[in-house]
Amino acid sequence: MEASPTAKVMQADLRSGELLLSSDFNIKKMPGREVFLNNRLSDANVRGFDTEELLMRYFETNHNDTVVVVLFKGDDKNLDYTIRFFSRGNFQSNVAQTSKRYRGKLAGINEADTTSDYNWKGFLSLQAAIDVSFMENVLKRNNPSVLFTKVMPYPPHIVDNGVDAIFKEMLPLITLFSFIFLCPAVLKRVVEEKYSGTKELMKMVGMKSWMLWLGWFIYGLIPMMFAVIVIVILMKVRMFDTEYPPIEFMDGTLLFCFLILYCMAAIVFCFAISSFFSKPMVAMVTGMLVWILSYFIPKYALNLDTGKQIPWSMSIILNLLPNMALHFGYSIIASYEERELGVQWNNFYKPSSGSKDDITMNNVFIMLIVDIVFYMLFTCYMDNVNPGKYGVRKSFLFPLKSLFKFLRRDNNIEVGAATVHLQNVEEGHGYKKGIEIINLCKRYSTKVAVDNLTLDIYQNQITVLLGHNGAGKSTTMSAITGMIEATSGVIKVNGMNIKGNMDEIRKTLGLCPQHNLLFTDLTVAEHLIFFAKLKGKSSEEARREMKDLLKKLNMSEKEDSMAATLSGGMKRKLCLGMAIIGGSKILILDEPSSGMDPESRRELWDLLLKWRGEKTILITTHFMEEADALGDWIAIMANGTLQCYGTPMYLKKKYDTGYHLSIMVKGSVTAEDEKNIRNAITEYVEEAQFKTRNGNNIVYVIPNEVQGKIKNLMKNLETKEHELNIENISIMHTTLEDVFLKVKVDTETEGSQDQVDIAGMQGYFCIVSVFQDS
Ligand SMILES: Nc1ncnc2c1ncn2[C@@H]1O[C@H](COP(=O)(O)OP(=O)(O)OP(=O)(O)O)[C@@H](O)[C@H]1O
DSSP: OOOEEGGGGOOOOOTTSOEEESSOOOGGGOTTHHHHOTTSOOGGGEEEOSSHHHHHHHHHHHOOTTOEEEEEOOOSSOOOEEEEEOOOTTOOTTOOOOHHHHHHHSTTSSTTOOOOHHHHTOHHHHHHHHHHHHHHHTSOOSOOOOOEEOOSSSSOOOOOHHHHIIIIIIHHHHHHHHTTTHHHHHHHHHHHHHHHSHHHHHHHTTOOHHHHHHHHHHHHHHHHHHHHHHHHHHHHSOOTTOSSOSSOSSOHHHHHHHHHHHHHHHHHHHHHHHTTOSSHHHHHHHHHHHHHHHHHHHHHHTTGGGTOOOOHHHHHHHTTSHHHHHHHHHHHHHHHHHTTOOOOTTTTTSOSSSOTTOOOHHHHHHHHHHHHHHHHHHHHHHHHHOOOSSSOOOOTTHHHHHHHHHHTTOOOOOOGGGOOOOTTBOOOTTOOEEEEEEEEEEEETTEEEEEEEEEEEETTSEEEEEEOTTSSHHHHHHHHTTSSOOSEEEEEETTEEHHHHHHHHHTTEEEEOSSOOOOTTSBHHHHHHHHHHHTTOOHHHHHHHHHHHHHHTTOGGGTTSBGGGSOHHHHHHHHHHHHHTTTOSEEEEESTTTTOOHHHHHHHHHHHHHHBTTBEEEEEOSOHHHHHHHOSEEEEEETTEEEEEEOHHHHHHHTOOOEEEEEEESSSOOHHHHHHHHHHHHHHOTTOEEEEEETTEEEEEEOGGGGGGHHHHHHHHHHTTTTTTEEEEEEEOOOHHHHHHHHHHHHHHTTOOSOOOHHHHHTTOOOOOOOOOO
């Protein structure tokens, strides 16, 4: 490039504009004035001000578009000044650019160029005029007026328009789309775990939330790491007969770190998205859209694709989206590559163009780390307030509440001595306590799920917890297993407070939750082995126990079946197996037989009865027959409180309702039949009370006090069997069902606010048809 004399840059025309000087510095009197003025500025256009403040005041109220301000700060010896052109449109004197950009900005590169702001607005001319004047007048140097301009750097770069396109368009897109299938896959698996409930199950067996998230993080990062290594190699290594690699100058380790940080932020961003969804497919599709749009929407909405400069703070905020950090990172890489410097660890902190609005690679790295931390905290928060259908939902303000609780050191107070004993509780003298529940309260915002429950569950006994829907049974079990935190109260397992000893307790605790929480892609054997290993068994022991247990559960032929392909009853058995395996000494079984066929149920009972005497078993059920068959001890809850507790004998005695005479009539029952039967009964037992009629079954209750009359009554009914159209007669003393219903009625009459679904409840009860001859 030939040097060009100053005359060639003098194209400024300020005749319609103004020159404001911060001192009374008359430019007309400068010796080098012809350099600048050249008939382009009249005296009227020059204004001097004593101070910068006065100048600025004038400028703010009177300026026009072609005003030029010169602020002199130096003294007689030192020239220090600032030229300010009123900036409108694209004139940006503060942006130091590479040769490509200087093409339009600097004079002299292209003589026919009229777009050069520095040239035609007279910036260089004015600067030259001031400098020359200073040199001649103050420094007394002669003839310094020959000025040259040159491009910088010299010789100029060949402008490669492809560089911009590759770095700013293609590389971010290649990177974005390299991970496009991985992010939805992570999303799907994470939400699936929530959806199937296995996440909660893992928590119940002692896995901490952070362990589960870390597992998913590693699951996502390992394949991404391979992709990043491939990308770095492709970008940094010269392939085939190309002259140079796509990213020629940048430090390869820096590129690797940038992409790895991006991947980490992307995975955690996916975690954050996953917390809004509870269905895997919805999460996958929506997550993928959010993922793509988080790149394209800000980029095109803010015209970042056209290279538009945005304020630094806005760039930083945009970096909260990992895909935007990717865009900014590649833009910085592009700028440095254009300058043939490349981003290096030593210029990592410097803006690529020198503009204060440009963010640095250092900023991008910091923002990616901020993204990781921010989305991780957000995921933890959402995990607590929106855990899906299985977890325990916490209040939106739970972090504040936890903080207050911590500050107040508000730990649950041990109230062991103040055990509340109800009238209807049988003392288990001689039995060792396996689980002690002392004044347990659990409150969900306004709902009290468990209200001051005190209950001792004895070692090596089967205790059945009964109660209507919503009585608080599952909440109690969840509190025992440490799945939820009690609002107040103490729970001890084998004498150890669960607070602080949960890890130890979990080694001996087996839980079969109310819902089948299974891994969709593990086989039956893998489930059992996994849970045995969680309890500390070696691989060999786990395999042996698995085989043995499958035999006991009558499921050996399903050993290699995927859990997802099992029938409902089989799944239940597998859940039970997962609770039992690993030598669990305490079994918490929440409705273990629900969904099982009668045969499987009997098998389950046999199994549980075999373990009676060896394991402490707490079980809930809605089947009274099951409670009767299994329960050494029966606890009945209503509205979160314990209503009665004792052996079945104790409860039946306590809630004695007399004898239940059940008469089944052939065909349908007519009014005549009813009347005849009533007369036949009251003829011998006047005190007999009609209780209910279900289809062709009529039930009367005979009080205990008149049990002596039952023998004659039965004889009479047998004699009149044909006359009364009777098909079958049975008589039972108080059943557990009677006890349960009596307790329920007592609770309701005590003024309980909870509506109990009697009809629904009765559907569960089995009427035991036993003929008992008194
Ligand atoms: N996470 C929760 N948030 C708010 N309320 C809850 C929550 N979990 C349970 N509850 C409420 O606490 C009460 C007790 O629920 P729990 O599940 O312990 O009853 P349950 O006796 O096990 O019922 P079921 O026999 O139907 O399983 C119910 O009223 C229920 O609505």
